[in-house]
Each structure stands twice: as structure tokens, then as C-alpha cells.
Amino acid sequence: EITRDIPNVSEEALRHLDEVGIIYIGAEVKAGDILVGKVTPKSESPITPEEKLLRAIFGEKAFDVKDSSLHVPSGVSGTVVEVRVFSRRGVEKDQRAIAIDKQKIEKLAKDKDDELEIIE
The missing domain is CATH 1.20.5 (Single alpha-helices involved in coiled-coils or other helix-helix interfaces)
Known part of the structure; x- marks a missing residue:
């Protein structure tokens, strides 16, 4: 799912993304910046007592999905000049x-x- 709501990612890392989770045209990016915010569901496995406690403290969503966003490759920087959505x-x-x-x-x-x- 493409989204801007990615668990355990700072607002600073999301600064170039629009409300949908896709980078703005004209954004200055460097290695490691997020181009497309994406989360995928985690596989279901038995929950340990520690995980139950963490879910109770931090909320359910952060543990049900993992960050699978598209990042700028290392050694690359520049300005976004075009966005294509397929x-x-x-x-x-x-x-x-x-x-x-x-x-x-x-x-x-x-x-x-x-x-x-x-x-x-």
C-alpha cells in the first residue's frame, strides 16, 4: 500500500512526500531519502508477551506492517523532475x-x- 503513514519513520524523512506518499516534483533529494512511501503486511506469527506489551504501548499498526518504501540509491542526489504513476x-x-x-x-x-x- 502506498502511503505517507509509515511506522517508525520520522517526519523529517517524510518531508518531500505528498499526502498520498509520492514525492513532489522539484524536491531536492539525496541518498537514502524516500521517493515513494510504501508499507506491506507482516506475516502472522505467534505473539510473545513482550510484543503484546509493545503493541499495548505503541499501538497496533506499527507491528502489523513493515516499511518497504522506495529510497534514493546510495551515491545519488538531485532534483525530481518527473513523477510517473503506473x-x-x-x-x-x-x-x-x-x-x-x-x-x-x-x-x-x-x-x-x-x-x-x-x-x-
């Missing part, structure tokens, strides 16, 4: 994916209008 057929797109698609359509329409003006 989805499968039949799967609902989130708000950010819809907004990105809308921006692409508007840009293509503007480019088409500009080309028609040049031709005329």
Missing part, C-alpha cells in the same frame, strides 16, 4: 495519479493548440 487495469487510481493524468492531458491539449496556431 496502475493496473481495473484498479482504482488514487487522487495523485488522477491529478498527474489530468496535467498530462492539459499539456498535450496545449501543445496541440500551439501546433495548430503555428500551422495556420
Whole structure:
């Protein structure tokens, strides 16, 4: 699941992510920064008494999922210039994916209008 709500990750590490969990265009990134926030469910196993105590103190969610976010590779830094969101057929797109698609359509329409003006 793509999300900004990642357990045991500081707000500083999430500073470049939007409300959905995808990095903003124009963000300055360096090695280790999160590009896409993602969590995956942990496999169910018997819970020890220590784990029960930790769940009671820190909440249930932090122990049910693990951080599987996409990070900037080591030795790489730069500025985000483009964001692409891929989805499968039949799967609902989130708000950010819809907004990105809308921006692409508007840009293509503007480019088409500009080309028609040049031709005329």
C-alpha cells in the first residue's frame, strides 16, 4: 500500500512526500531519502508477551506492517523532475495519479493548440 503513514519513520524523512506518499516534483533529494512511501503486511506469527506489551504501548499498526518504501540509491542526489504513476487495469487510481493524468492531458491539449496556431 502506498502511503505517507509509515511506522517508525520520522517526519523529517517524510518531508518531500505528498499526502498520498509520492514525492513532489522539484524536491531536492539525496541518498537514502524516500521517493515513494510504501508499507506491506507482516506475516502472522505467534505473539510473545513482550510484543503484546509493545503493541499495548505503541499501538497496533506499527507491528502489523513493515516499511518497504522506495529510497534514493546510495551515491545519488538531485532534483525530481518527473513523477510517473503506473496502475493496473481495473484498479482504482488514487487522487495523485488522477491529478498527474489530468496535467498530462492539459499539456498535450496545449501543445496541440500551439501546433495548430503555428500551422495556420
